[in-house]
Amino acid sequence: MRQTWRWFGPQDLVTIDDMLQAGAEGVVTALHHAPVGALWTAQEIVRRQEELSLTRAGNPSGLKWQVVESLPVSEDIKKQKGDWREHLENYKVSLRHIAEAGIDVVCYNFMPVLDWTRTDLRWKLPTGATCMRFNYADFAAFDLFILKRSGAEKDYPEETVDAAKDRHCAMNDDQRAALARNVVFGLPGAAEGFSLDDIRMHLAEYEAVSEDRLRSNFIDFLGEVVPFAEELGLRLCCHPDDPPFGLLGLPRVMSTENDYRTIMDAVRSPANGITLCTGSLGARPDNDLPGMIDRLGERIHFLHLRNVKRETGTVRGSFHEADHLDGDTDMVAVIAAVLREERRRKADGRVDWSIPMRPDHGLDILDDLERHAQPGYPAIGRLKGLAELRGIITALSHPVEGLLA
Incomplete structure (x- = not known):
């Protein structure tokens, strides 16, 4: 190897x-x-x-x-x-x-649209080390309440929607902005990054x-x-x-x-x-x-x-x-x-x-x-x-x- x-x-x-x-x-x-x-x-x-x-x-x-x-x-x-x-x-x-x-x-x-997707880029472990993490409830909170994708609630179990609502309500504005940045971080090292409007535009085109x-x-x-x-x-x-x-x-x-x-x-x-x-x-x-x-x-x-x-x-x-x-x-x-x-x-x-x-x-x-x-x-x-x-x-x-x- x-x-x-x-x-x-x-x-x-x-x-x-x-x-x-x-x-x-x-x-x-x-x-x-x-x-x-x-x-x-x-x-x-x-x-x-x-x-x-x-x-x-x-x-x-x-x-x-x-x-x-x-x-x-x-x-x-x-x-x-x-x-x-x-x-x-x-x-x-x-x-x-x-x-x-x-x-x-x-x-x-x-x-399509996103490369690897994480909700936290530096999540702290009990050892003090940090790592990348994908939290499904946090991602749902982004999708449902930050991106506000039409029809998104149909893609999640009821308990996930409830957890996402609780997570979103518990966040302050800075935490919500950080979650959005993490999710749309995009291709590592790329020349391009996506805004929420870019994501919405691509999602609309992918509907077909x-x-x-x-x-x-x-x-x-x-x-x-x-x-x-x-x-x-x-x-x-x-x-x-x-x-x-x-x-x-x-x-x-x-x-x-x-x-x-x-x-x-x-x-x-x-x-x-x-x-x-x-x-x-x-x-x-x-x-x-x-x-x-x-x-x-x-x-x-x-x-x-x-x-x-x-x-x-x-x-x-x-x-x-x-x-x-x-x-x-x-x-x-x-x-x-x-x-x-x-x-x-x-x-x-x-x-x-x-x-x-x-x-x-x-x-x-x-x-x-x-x-x-x-x-x-x-x-x-x-x-x-x-x-x-x-x-x-x-x-x-x-x-x-x-x-x-």
Whole structure:
């Protein structure tokens, strides 16, 4: 498993030097300043490669840009409206420029309107550490009483509506504004943010887009870009919905194993692959992550390894980010399944037998609490997670492991 590290560019408070000290073997980044739908120029890609190639002292870092995360898919493409054909052409040319720069893995998602969604970006744990949290009642309070989405009450059980009303009444104006900011935080590191009016506009346009229609539009998108990516030697990999259930009345099409199977079967190509995020998929109790790796492993091109603690046993419920080995996902079983898949690939002679992974998210601990880096992406919290994951990988790969079975 190639141990990579996500970086948001020169403005990231977690630096190239920090990545080196953490032992990262490669970098996951993007042109976060580029507007969604715009062309990624060859010059801008090379500039980002140059930026990550040097330490603070100007010495070679030895780090390479190994995974693009993300080349975002515009809302116009998802809805097949407006400038979607121009955006689609820009996407394909951007893929060519990425391939020409020597990068071969491109992560993206097909979540409508919002990227990952949380109600608290720095929720305090009993230890004093902070983490990101999704509280279902708080989200309902946002939806029902801040956004005031028409018909929203039909999407929640009566007890959730009552809890949301109580939560909203207990908040002051500053707390309500903070909740709204957290929910619409949007794509990490992106050049764009959404206002409440932007959200309402997109929701109105999605009223005519059913789950079947969104899935059809997704397959249309893949039918255009996957053959092109395969010619270029690229591996595209879709990130799951986060959280993996419907929000704001919007359709979701990448939340379960069946969702992935449908998309993989619709466009059969090694270039049409999966970003397996154990945190996103793990927020649902009915997702069997080690089994998904065993059954879909040949198309997994990128791994996000993180853990969440579910606060309810329902598919739609509250959860918070946990230590990498301390949530509801059995990370030892997950890594064992990944190592089995890598052994299969190596035996088959695949050049991509070593799957890039990164320690996704992390708790804010120690100096992270004062650094205020990108939410979910602290230096020390991710280093702790990477060290824990490294320990499992090393143990499961060690010859003595077989003697203990």
